Amino acid sequence: MFIVAKVMLYVSFAILMGAFILFTVPKSKRFEIKLSKKVLLILIGLIPLFGMGELLRLTNHLGEDFGYWLTFQNIVFSFEVGKGWIFLTGISVLLFFMVLFNNVAEERFFAGLSLFLLIGMGVSVGYSSHAASLESFGILAHTLHFLAVITWSGVLLVTGFFSNGEGPVLSFYKWFTPLALACLFTVIGAGLWLMSYIVPEYVNSYMLNYGQALVIKHILLFIIVFYSLINGVWLKKKIKEGSNSLSLLKWIKAEGIILFLAFVTTAVMSQQTPPHDVAETLQMQDPSPLFTLITGLSPGENPMLTFNFSFISLIWIAVAALLIFTVFTAIKRSKGIAFVTTASILASGAIYLAIMSSLTL
16 A cells, blocks of 8 residues: 555656646647646645655554554654655645646746746655665755656656647657756666665665665666657657657657556665665565575575676576567557557566576575
């Protein structure tokens, strides 16, 4: 339940971010968006509710001895995660009335103000993050990472699933391509920054559930970058050559689906203990069942994973390369979105197996 709440929090943020960004762009450089004021208000109202998931998870974990209601009150008013949620809720109320009393879809000024308030809500997410409790600049790293992800994914999700049926045009790519690149570099930079003190033993963390979710997320990010190259370079070229842009819209949807899967892995990570010291963490919890099942390895007292590429891992790399080539070929031949998405997921699985099969203790 808590994972579902986290996923829906990310999705709500992303759709709102994408909508407000597109509403601030002149109509000549975008398309008509099928997001009514009612839907926007519902999404704004859901964010504090989904954000409460972390509070309820902590209450469920800590409340057995002291009483759940008293524990919940203490978390809300004393814990950083609770203060962040209060901040998030307060800004969401302002944003709700901003959208309620103004036509943000037509008035770019109010769309910009709404975007500013939503960014403030994103800062509250960074304030209540685990990174903020570990490092003085953790709030900055987490906020940058979070805002970059929802900006990039939000525009894609709204473009793919909430447009009026028209495909992307060249004027859209002219501003979105540099925005997407800026988001990509921010995600990578802030992600490495976060990992430096949250997961300092990156490879060793594969033995834990957190590390398994993290490596799957990174593989999905690789697939997303591959889609970005197709959507931002190759498809843009096809539009210049006069191809029907409507037929290209489904590949933006496919990228949005992979981004959603990345949200799911991020939500799973949020429910796991970050492994600052893997050996110490393994003394308190069992290794990841997925890790032991796939690798057949059993961590000892001083576990230290290393890469040793074998014949099997090379085969999985070849399979992954073949599947990625299949995805590109299928897009060139305009195959169905279900086939391309399935092949992308299988490519991700092959990359994961290539990594796991190359690990030794």
